[in-house]
Amino acid sequence: MITTASTVDPVEPAAQRSIIFADGYLNKLSGERIEYECRRRLETGCRELELNFSNTEIVNSIGISILLGVIDTASDKGARIVFSEVNDETVELFEMLGLTKHVVIE
């Protein structure tokens, strides 16, 4: 369980979209917990993972690395990753670093 990243899909755990909120601590070493949480959900059958950035103003290099970890795991599992509510500046950064080649931005 991550404290601030709350699940929105308690009804159907598998084969459905699971939402995780990226939040502020994505940018620190503690953000690795987001990665573990994503991996856990992907391993329990989640096929589409949504990462919500509504509370994330900026993403730094540690944040990028953690997101890359999530993308890597998802591609291993054949799951889809969706980034939602990302601000323009961050989208630009994701494009620049090639993350947008692996995820859908909503």
Place this chain on the structure above:
Amino acid sequence: MAEHSHKLIHAFGALAELGHEITNKNNFQETIRTSLHLISGALGIMRGSVARYSRFGHELNMLAIRGLGDDFPLSLSLCSEDERQFLSNGLNPIEISQAKVLPFFQVYDSSFERRSLELFVPLVVRDEIVGAIFLGEKASGDPYTNYEKEIICAMGHHIGVAIAQRNLMAEIERQAEQNRLLFDEMRSTYHDTVKAFAAAIDCKDKYTEGHSVRVGKFSEIIAAEMGWGNDEVEGAAVAGYLHDVGKLTVERKIINAPYRINAKESAELNKHPSVGFEILQPIHHPFTDVPLAAKYHHERLDGRGYPDGLFDREIPYIAKIVNLADSFDAMTTDRPYRARRGAKDVIEDLQRNAGRQFAPELVTAFLGGLLKELAGENREKRFRRLLGREYMETEGIRDKLRYTLNEMAPTTPMTYVAAAASVSELPIH
């Protein structure tokens, strides 16, 4: 061009953070893990790892690893040819696809290919391999540009320095540990020497056999009861062991005289503190001033001692401790001209002479230690070993001690009043 500068700014942000991380954190593992995140995140690299090089095992051991899978080796061996090539390459990224001639890349080829590793960066710091960075493909799928390689070099240098520093610290710790062992050895040699000396002093005097050793142990007890630290307690013991070293030069017949010695003989004997000082002065004693303890162990608070007739504050504290231990041993052992004195008599003597000969707080600390042992609060049997069971079981000794301690150092006015009120009921005679 705009994107290029945008990338640069992002990468420099990561570089700055890496510098901050390395200079400010002291958890090495976390620093390395963060470093790997920073490199990956700075350039959008999918996977990679940071390894530390063991010069002795000739292997790269993984410190942090991302996305390389469970089957990736955690320890990779280098042969001397690899080492040589990496050293001459310096801290620069090597394209794995173009380095297949080196044994290292041949041996681990399948592992590297499976996780599409593209760059290998030997971390060479001051002409020494301290580690390596492995980097996989970029999220964009594009090849690494020269400017990206430069950023990798800069970040790699930071990480290499962090590892080198860590190695240096480990080396310093190892040497400190070795020094400590050496010091302990010297310390025990010193103590053995001191004990040998004490035995030699005691040999001269058949009636006071074991006197120096006992005075050492009593001094140790007093210092410990005063709450001194381990080193100081040890110093007090040494001062006790050696306090009579000056007796080595006094004629045996004076020391062994089975009668009260005359004035001339007494003058001869009374030189032993100063002679002891002369003997001990040239030796460096850790923790305490052993020579001064020898010189002044026959001084009294009231100024009636010898050799200098010093008063209370002029007497070194360690000498006061040894004086109490020395007197206590003299009273509690048989002498050529009299038998040992009874426990209660000795306690009374100490109380009576507190403030005259002895420092009162030392007397209360010492008697307090004796009471603790008798009451079973201290199970070390420090006194019992020195005084014998019978002596320790003198009837009424515990009450006598309680009463004396209450008189000398009441813990609170209440207990003092209570003790005073019950004086007549105490079997103290």
